[in-house]
Amino acid sequence: MSAHDHDHDHDHAPIQAGDQPPGYYEIMETAVRELLVEKGMIKAGEIRRQIEVLDSRNPALGAKVVARAWVDPDFRARLLANGRAGCEELGISFYDDTQLIVLENTDKVHNLIVCTLCSCYPRPVLGLPPDRYKLKPYRARAVIEPRAVLAEFGTHIPEDVEIRVSDSTAMVRYLVLPKRPAGTETLSEEELAGLVTRDAMIGVVPVENVAAGGGAA
Amino acid sequence: MTDTEAFVKTLPNDIGGLPAGPIQRVEHDLEPWEKRCHALADVLDFHKIINTEEKRRGVEALGSELIGKLTYYERWIVTFANILFQKQLLTPEELARKMDEVAARRSP
Numbered sequence: 313m314s315a316h317d318h319d320h321d322h323d324h325a326p327i328q329a330g331d332q333p334p335g336y337y338e339i340m341e342t343a344v345r346e347l348l349v350e351k352g353m354i355k356a357g358e359i360r361r362q363i364e365v366l367d368s369r370n371p372a373l374g375a376k377v378v379a380r381a382w383v384d385p386d387f388r389a390r391l392l393a394n395g396r397a398g399c400e401e402l403g404i405s406f407y408d409d410t411q412l413i414v415l416e417n418t419d420k421v422h423n424l425i426v427c428t429l430c431s432c433y434p435r436p437v438l439g440l441p442p443d444r445y446k447l448k449p450y451r452a453r454a455v456i457e458p459r460a461v462l463a464e465f466g467t468h469i470p471e472d473v474e475i476r477v478s479d480s481t482a483m484v485r486y487l488v489l490p491k492r493p494a495g496t497e498t499l500s501e502e503e504l505a506g507l508v509t510r511d512a513m514i515g516v517v518p519v520e521n522v523a524a525g526g527g528a529a
Numbered sequence: 530m531t532d533t534e535a536f537v538k539t540l541p542n543d544i545g546g547l548p549a550g551p552i553q554r555v556e557h558d559l560e561p562w563e564k565r566c567h568a569l570a571d572v573l574d575f576h577k578i579i580n581t582e583e584k585r586r587g588v589e590a591l592g593s594e595l596i597g598k599l600t601y602y603e604r605w606i607v608t609f610a611n612i613l614f615q616k617q618l619l620t621p622e623e624l625a626r627k628m629d630e631v632a633a634r635r636s637p
Binding site for chain 2: 428455
């Protein structure tokens with residue numbers, strides 16, 4: 313059979329902790345993948361490489377983008393005009409065909425992102441979404457009662473601030489540019505990036521100035 | 530195996546705006562096979578064999594009952610199999626034989 317068939321390729325992680333046999337769907341995954349490789353439609357090496365790409369993506373990349381936007385107004389303007397091009401400027405490649413729209417939080421507007429249909433998410437800049445982003449309660453409720461959803465994260469947005477919920481699609485993804493917290497004027501770009509969390513870039517929490525001993529109101 | 534394996538229904542997965550319970554603050558690290566499944570999805574997209582929107586519609590086509598019973602990546606792999614059958618790139622018999630082979634390989 314195919315070249316890689318002798319003993320396949322998951323040295324990077326033990327397949328099972330115990331002697332539990334693989335489940336039905338894991339067997340299906342292995343079978344589909346091996347059939348596609350045998351038929352020459354994909355290569356085993358492509359799967360391995362893509363796993364490495366997935367492993368290389370995490371919210372620190374998005375945090376770098378946010379911090380740069382805070383310190384560099386020209387970059388912020390370019391990022392808001394074209395999110396994908398802005399990220400690529402910082403060396404963050406997009407491995408798919410998706411476009412990225414960056415949504416800026418202001419004193420008047422708070423942005424929240426969701427994918428009601430499934431789990432579309434700005435993976436190139438944030439990595440994989442948390443499970444709750446993919447589960448029904450968040451997807452169902454974010455678009456109809458965002459303030460109640462935010463309150464469950466401890467986030468209370470004043471009534472005079474508009475909440476805008478953006479529903480992601482297969483081709484268009486969103487990233488929230490959070491407000492820079494007060495009292496961070498002296499922080500370096502790297503220190504600023506360290507304040508930016510994944511959840512802040514989804515829009516469910518603000519960025520807190522932890523160095524100042526907790527976010528002032 | 531389980532009753533989930535027998536269903537094929539079509540119901541939409543468009544749940545935005547429906548009532549639902551509290552946000553579940555759960556996280557888990559992907560199992561190795563789940564990560565391989567995710568990488569497979571991306572590679573299938575790169576080769577224009579199955580794109581993201583086809584995958585999404587394919588998950589919808591599983592029907593709400595099965596969607597509710599399968600985990601996230603279980604839905605994906607079942608969907609890939611269905612789409613590959615529809616596109617006549619794989620046959621159900623080929624997959625069944627390969628799954629038997631894979632299962633036998635791992636049980637000493």
